[in-house]
Amino acid sequence: MVSLYKKIWKFKNKFLFLFVTIFIFSTIKLNNINVFFESERIIEELANSDFLETNSINKINDQNILLLGVALKEKVKLEEARKFKTIQTSLRESKNINRVFSFVNEKKVYETGLIPLVKTKLDLSSEARYQQTLDRESIFVGDSLKNILFLIETVDLDKTATKNLITHITSLFEAENHDIYLAGRSASEAYFQKHVLLEFVVLSLISCIICLLTLYLFTKNYKIVLACFFIVIASIVISLGLSQVLFGGIELFMIISPAIIFIVAVSDIMHLINNQDLNFQTGEEVFVSQMRKIGVPIAITSVTTMISFFTFILVDMVPLARFGLITGLGVIITLCISVIAYAIAVEYQFNVTNNNTFSQKIIDNIIFYLHPKFKIYLYSMTFLTLLGLYAVNNIKIDNYLTDELNPKSEFYQQTKFFDEEFGGIKPLTIFIDSKDKDEIDYDKFIKSIQQKGISIDFSNESKTKSLIYNYIFKDTSNDVVFSCRMQDIGSEKTGFLLDELQDEFKPVNMKYGGIGYLFDSVSNQLTRNLIYGLLFAALAVGMIIFTIHGFKLKYLMAGIVPNILPIVITVGILYIFDFYISLSNAFIFTIAFGLIIDDSIHIVSSFIHHKKSNLNNEEVLQYVRYTTGQAVIKTTIVVILCLLPLLFSQFKSVSQLSIITSITAVFAIVFDLVYLPVILNKFK
Numbered sequence: 001m002v003s004l005y006k007k008i009w010k011f012k013n014k015f016l017f018l019f020v021t022i023f024i025f026s027t028i029k030l031n032n033i034n035v036f037f038e039s040e041r042i043i044e045e046l047a048n049s050d051f052l053e054t055n056s057i058n059k060i061n062d063q064n065i066l067l068l069g070v071a072l073k074e075k076v077k078l079e080e081a082r083k084f085k086t087i088q089t090s091l092r093e094s095k096n097i098n099r100v101f102s103f104v105n106e107k108k109v110y111e112t113g114l115i116p117l118v119k120t121k122l123d124l125s126s127e128a129r130y131q132q133t134l135d136r137e138s139i140f141v142g143d144s145l146k147n148i149l150f151l152i153e154t155v156d157l158d159k160t161a162t163k164n165l166i167t168h169i170t171s172l173f174e175a176e177n178h179d180i181y182l183a184g185r186s187a188s189e190a191y192f193q194k195h196v197l198l199e200f201v202v203l204s205l206i207s208c209i210i211c212l213l214t215l216y217l218f219t220k221n222y223k224i225v226l227a228c229f230f231i232v233i234a235s236i237v238i239s240l241g242l243s244q245v246l247f248g249g250i251e252l253f254m255i256i257s258p259a260i261i262f263i264v265a266v267s268d269i270m271h272l273i274n275n276q277d278l279n280f281q282t283g284e285e286v287f288v289s290q291m292r293k294i295g296v297p298i299a300i301t302s303v304t305t306m307i308s309f310f311t312f313i314l315v316d317m318v319p320l321a322r323f324g325l326i327t328g329l330g331v332i333i334t335l336c337i338s339v340i341a342y343a344i345a346v347e348y349q350f351n352v353t354n355n356n357t358f359s360q361k362i363i364d365n366i367i368f369y370l371h372p373k374f375k376i377y378l379y380s381m382t383f384l385t386l387l388g389l390y391a392v393n394n395i396k397i398d399n400y401l402t403d404e405l406n407p408k409s410e411f412y413q414q415t416k417f418f419d420e421e422f423g424g425i426k427p428l429t430i431f432i433d434s435k436d437k438d439e440i441d442y443d444k445f446i447k448s449i450q451q452k453g454i455s456i457d458f459s460n461e462s463k464t465k466s467l468i469y470n471y472i473f474k475d476t477s478n479d480v481v482f483s484c485r486m487q488d489i490g491s492e493k494t495g496f497l498l499d500e501l502q503d504e505f506k507p508v509n510m511k512y513g514g515i516g517y518l519f520d521s522v523s524n525q526l527t528r529n530l531i532y533g534l535l536f537a538a539l540a541v542g543m544i545i546f547t548i549h550g551f552k553l554k555y556l557m558a559g560i561v562p563n564i565l566p567i568v569i570t571v572g573i574l575y576i577f578d579f580y581i582s583l584s585n586a587f588i589f590t591i592a593f594g595l596i597i598d599d600s601i602h603i604v605s606s607f608i609h610h611k612k613s614n615l616n617n618e619e620v621l622q623y624v625r626y627t628t629g630q631a632v633i634k635t636t637i638v639v640i641l642c643l644l645p646l647l648f649s650q651f652k653s654v655s656q657l658s659i660i661t662s663i664t665a666v667f668a669i670v671f672d673l674v675y676l677p678v679i680l681n682k683f684k
Contacts, residue, residue, distance in 0.1 A: 001291075001292065001295065001296070005288045005292070005295060006288060008287075008339060008340070009343055012340055012344060016344065019238075019340065020234075022238055022241075023234045023237055023238055025241065026238045026244075027237055027241070029241045029244045029245055030241055033244055033249060034159070034244075034248060034249030035192065035196045035249060035251075035252060064153055064154045064155065064186065065184050065185070065427065066166075066169075066182065066184040067150075067152075067181075067183040067184045067187070067422075067425060068149070068182055069147060069148070069149055069150075069183075069417050069422065070147065070148040070150070070178050070181075071147050071179045071417070072147065072177060072178045074146065074177075075144070075145040075146055076134075076145055076148060078130045081103075081104060081122070081130065082124055084102065085105075087173065088105065088150070090172060091172070095155075096155055096157060096161060097153070097154055098153040098154065099153045100152050101150070101151040101152075101458075102150045102151070103138050103140035103141050103148065104122055104124070106120070106121045106122065106140055107120060108120075121135050147417075147421045149422045151457060152169070162190055163190045165186070166186065181418065183425045185515070187411075191410075196255060199255065199650060200255050203648075203649060203654075207642045207646070208232065208258075208262065211641060212225050212229055214637065214641050215269075215270075218270075218353070218356065219354065220353065220354035220356055221354060223345070223350035224345065224351070224353065227344075228266060228341075230341070231338055231341050232258070232261060232262050232265045234337055235264075235265060235337055238330075238333055239326055239330030240254065240257070246322075246326075252319075252653075253323035253587070254327070255654055256591070256646070256653070256657050257326070257327050257330060259657070260327060260591065261330050262642050263595055263635075263638070263643075264305065264330075264334045264335075264595075264598075265334050265337075267598050267635045268298050268334065268339075269338055269341075269342070270631045270634055270635050270638070271294050271602060272339075273342070273345075274294075274627070274628070275293075275627045276290055276351065277289050277290065277293075278352065283346045283347045286351075291339075295339075296605065297601055297602050298335060298338075300548070300601050300605070301597065301601045302331050302332055302334075302335040303332075304540075304544060304597050304601065305328075305594040305598065306329070306332055307541065307594075308534075308537040308541070308593055309323075309327045309328035309331065309594055310328045311533035312533060313325060314532075315526060315529045315530060316526075317526055320526070320530070320587065323587075331594075364626075367625055367626055377675075381565075381569075381667075381670065384573070387569070387573075387575075388565075388570070388572030390575075391571045391572040391574075391575035392571055395580060395581055396581070397524050397527050397528065398491055398492045398580045399519070399520065399523035399524060399583050400488050400489075400490050400491075401425070401426055401516060402425075403583065403584040403652060406650055406652050406655055409651075411650075415488070423454070423455025423486060423487065424453070424485050424487035426485060426486050426487065426488050426514075426516030427484075427514040428484045428517050429481060429482065429483050429484065429512065430484060430501075430510060430511075431479045431481055431482075431511040431512070431513065432479060432480040432481075433479060433510075433511070434478035434479050434480075436507075436508040437480045439508055440505060445505060449482070449484065452500070452501065453486055453487055454485075455484060455485045455486065456482050456484050457484060458481075459480070459483070460480065460481050483514075485516075491524050498517075523583050527581060527582060527583045527586045530583070531581070531586055533590060534567075534593060537593060538560055538593065541563065542556050543559075545559035545601065545604065546559060549604070554679055557679050558600060558604050558676060558680060559600070559601075561675070562600045562668065562672050562676045563593060563597045563671075564593075565667075566664045566665075566668040566670075567593060569667050570589075570660060570663045571589075574659075574663075584656070585656045585660065587653075588656055588657050588660045592661040592665070595661060595665070596664055598635070600668070600671075600672050600676055602628050602632060603628055603629070606627065610624060617680070617681045618681065621681055624677075625673060629672075629673055632669065632672060633669065636666070636669050639662070640666075643658040643661055643662055645658075646658035
């Protein structure tokens with residue numbers, strides 16, 4: 001290993017030039033970056049799979065349905081209805097729009113003999129005829145007659161065309177006497193494309209400033225702070241540039257990658273500059289000495305963190321796999337750049353830190369009170385662990401289409417309007433097999449659907465006279481089809497509801513489709529796969545530490561117990577606040593695990609390194625707690641402060657990263673400084 005460290009020192013300037021070149025290339029590639037929205041990417045992947053063929057959802061293109069709501073201040077008047085008809089005519093002339101449906105062109109089927117007659121319900125010829133024909137039970141008109149719904153089916157568009165179309169549509173409906181609401185896949189794509197990059201830059205910048213100030217407080221060396229800043233920027237740009245080169249863009253998940261890379265970089269630097277032996281004549285000797293002490297531990301922590309992210313590759317879904325691959329590689333890239341930066345710092349002699357007396361006193365007090373002699377930790381951690389185990393056994397797995405949105409975000413409020421006024425935003429298609437279509441009471445069936453909160457938009461069943469007839473369908477079979485929408489009540493409740501519907505109308509064979517059903521059908525299984533990936537990562541890390549340190553049981557326990565129990569306790573605490581496991585947060589626990597394992601590995605490695613001295617176990621552990629323990633606590637403080645700005649994100653997975661990782665990191669410190677020394681000291 002010493003020869004490797006000497007080669008790194010010898011070629012450090014060439015390595016630096018290589019990284020600068022890659023950084024410049026990555027910066028150029030990121031000029032035209034694409035961002036893929038999580039659930040949209042999942043749906044897109046599924047749309048290209050065999051799932052669509054087996055579930056027959058190609059009849060209604062609900063992937064391209066745009067919901068537009070107009071909230072009037074007063075009941076809709078004749079003049080406004082005529083304006084809406086003019087606007088609708090204008091929309092239908094657009095080459096990017098296939099069809100538009102609203103109360104002004106809603107149809108009714110009249111049985112007139114062999115051939116049913118289809119006629120527009122609303123008559124705008126006079127006030128009297130308007131009031132007489134205005135259907136107050138229409139799916140396109142709210143109960144108060146103040147809210148109007150337009151269903152717009154667009155053609156397949158790229159992101160730029162989608163953005164321009166939405167701008168065009170909203171400009172047609174803009175007026176002083178009403179508000180406009182948008183939902184649907186195209187609307188969500190436009191929204192996320194607009195806000196993700198802005199939030200990506202703003203939150204990353206705020207986190208960066210806070211962390212650099214904290215790092216300066218600990219080191220009192222602005223050169224180290226600047227070096228850490230450039231390490232982070234270079235690692236982020238190179239990682240995202242790699243994603244752009246390999247995949248043509250970044251996933252929404254990767255909005256949290258800068259925070260992760262910042263944490264990894266600060267952790268590497270903090271341990272590299274911690275407890276340096278400066279009693280050497282040359283910089284090379286200082287560098288080699290420190291790398292002999294800390295080189296293997298930071299390499300192990302980087303590999304184990306990378307493994308935790310690589311477990312996402314096991315999930316059979318491209319967006320998650322890409323996030324895991326890029327972030328895992330980003331961790332290794334950060335390690336390489338950090339080591340080169342430290343070598344440069346040693347050569348130019350700005351690697352020396354000056355401890356802040358006030359902060360040092362606080363950290364010393366934390367280390368003093370985090371000691372096994374205080375029995376309160378035994379009782380409190382036992383109680384919290386039992387609570388966590390109970391929560392793990394009882395917590396539900398559920399998924400919502402709007403899981404990625406925080407309730408306070410603008411787009412969530414937009415979707416809430418459709419949930420409250422027009423039956424919801426989640427598309428659902430119900431198919432009744434052609435063999436059974438004459439064996440069902442459709443009036444009873446429709447009533448049952450509506451009682452369950454499902455709103456029917458279209459049907460090809462002529463007996464349902466109040467619904468739009470089959471000429472709107474791209475129907476190539478004899479199945480009876482109901483194109484519906486429902487509230488985003490979660491995959492669990494939706495499953496129960498559809499099972500009840502099937503049980504009620506046995507033995508009629510019903511099938512389900514639509515983007516909402518599609519997402520529900522696979523999201524829970526994907527969530528479980530992520531949980532299995534976390535367990536695999538925990539076992540893999542434990543086995544790595546177990547193998548490296550001579551196949552001793554205590555090192556297996558040291559690799560698993562202090563890292564898994566903090567996650568269990570975090571689940572228990574969140575369970576009190578009606579928390580559930582979803583696709584948008586399941587992967588966060590794996591991220592949290594990947595970040596907290598660093599500290600326990602550093603303590604174990606430091607313990608083994610210092611056992612070579614003549615001190616007994618108790619003396620070694622005490623020394624490790626007050627040396628490596630300092631770096632661990634400083635890193636944890638930086639982690640929490642780095643994640644603090646993410647609490648204000650519009651995206652739930654980003655804000656939950658802050659909450660979950662911060663809670664886990666706090667309890668990880670307790671286990672690393674209270675229980676890990678007991679494991680290392682007591683178990684033979």
